Amino acid sequence: MRSLDFIQxxxxxxxxxxxxxxxxxxxxxxxxxxxxxxxxxxxxxxxGVEPLNILDGLNILPLRLWSEVLRLxxxxxxxxxxxxxxxxxxxxxxxxxxxxxxxxxxx
Numbered sequence: 498m499r500s501l502d503f504i505q506x507x508x509x510x511x512x513x514x515x516x517x518x519x520x521x522x523x524x525x526x527x528x529x530x531x532x533x534x535x536x537x538x539x540x541x542x543x544x545g546v547e548p549l550n551i552l553d554g555l556n557i558l559p560l561r562l563w564s565e566v567l568r569l570x571x572x573x574x575x576x577x578x579x580x581x582x583x584x585x586x587x588x589x590x591x592x593x594x595x596x597x598x599x600x601x602x603x604x
Contacts, residue, residue, distance in 0.1 A: 500599050503539035507532045507592050514585050522581040529584035530576050536588075536595035537569050543599045562601065565594050 514528035537548050544554025551570070555563050572587045572594075579587060 498542070500539045500543040503535045503542060504592070504596055504599060507535035507539060507588075507595065510535060511585075511588050511592055514588060518582070518585060525581040526576075526579070526584045529579075529581070529588035532588035533569075533573050533576055533591040536591040537573060539595045540566065540569060540598050543602045557602065558598070562598065565598055569594055 510528045510532040514525045514532065517524050517528065534548075537551060541548040541551045541554065544551065544557060546554040551566060555566060558566070569591055572591050576584050576587050
């Protein structure tokens with residue numbers, strides 16, 4: 498799959514989580530977590546590395562963008578201990594970061 502395919506999957510999971518927020522908190526957190534994982538997968542794909550080795554791909558990014566990749570990893574770590582509402586916010590941020598990084602690399 499291409500990086501844009503993973504961003505699309507992340508966006509779909511984010512939409513599902515947002516729709517469920519008012520009705521079913523139990524699934525919001527899981528969908529948010531999937532959103533974050535797809536976002537990381539998208540960035541890793543664009544950097545040409547495996548998600549577990551995403552830091553190895555930083556060399557193609559300018560130094561000022563390294564913190565964005567680190568923020569994605571921090572979000573991944575934080576999402577497990579977040580409330581469903583906070584997890585949804587973190588998922589939104591992950592999609593925004595991933596989209597921006599992919600657009601930077603592509604263009």
